[in-house]
Amino acid sequence: MIKFIQDIFYKMGLIVKLVRPDNNLWLQQRNIKTVLDVGANTGQFANLIHKILPQANIISFEPIKKCYNQLLQNTASLNIKTYNCALGETDEMQEINISAHSPSSSLLPMTKLHNEVFAGTNFVETESITVKTLDLLFAELPIKGKFMIKVDVQGFEDKVIKGGAETFKKADCVLIETSFVELYEGQLLFDGIYQMLVGLGFEFKGNYTQTKSKEDGSIIYAESFFVNKNQL
Structure with missing residues (x-):
């Protein structure tokens, strides 16, 4: 049944991610104690992370105004602090490309492959957004105890890391979306993200979820988990 539902959404251009394993002990x-949710969407x-770590406070970053407003509504009952901005390498204003399927929105141009693999995710408009660096924001963030960083920013992952390298060094672990094919123009693929995080003291522990091509079964992208060896 789950596979059947996934297939229906996939044909509509929607991407359904399943958490594996179900045991999150x-x-x-x-x-x-704190989760930084970079690329919060709605x-x-x-x-999800509130159900897994109910005692953790959450700090979410979402730049698109419509998505941010939905984020506020959908997380009203959580212990959460929200920021209406993107994270990147420098503090600046940028134009973000908004997808018909909002989780596919990106600061980078979309490749032809993305449109072919995920039908119905084409860009439909742009919006001027604020981009901030994580390191400059760090002092004002309500971080308590050990913290985790989750990054899902559609090809902009390396910019988030570069602008937050000192913060990443302090994190206990990182859950980050990594691609094995270029879905956005100029994005750094898994190997590049891996090298960046290893250089900051992290060790790759595996993929939390994976998304495969419905055409040939190849892995397109994953949510990769890294642990900070210096924080053990």
Whole structure:
């Protein structure tokens, strides 16, 4: 039944991610007290991580105004602090490309491959947004205890890391979307993200979820989990 529902949404251009494994004791035992949710969209991850780590406070970043307003509504009952901005390498204003399927919106141009693989996710408009660096924001963030960073920013992952390198060094662990094919023009693929995080003291522990091509079954992208060896 789950596979049937996934297929229906996939044909509509929607991407359904399943959390595997269902047993999240391995994450709960890390004693995470704060989660930085970078690329929050409308609160999907915030609500999911609240179920897994109900005692953790959440700090979410979402730049698109419409999505941000929905984020506020969808997380009203959570212990959460929200920021209506993107995170990147420098503090600036940028134009973000908004997709017909909002989670596919990106500061980078979309490749032809993305449109072919995920039908119905084409860009439909742009919006001027604020981009901030995580390191400059760090001092004002209500971080308590050990913290985790989740990054899902459609090809902009390396910019988030570059603008937040010192913050990443302090994090206990990182859950980050990594691509194995270029879905956005100029994005850094898995190998590049891996090298960046290893250089900051992290160790790759595996993929939390994976999304495969319905054409040939190849892995397109994943949510990759890294642990900070210096924080063990």
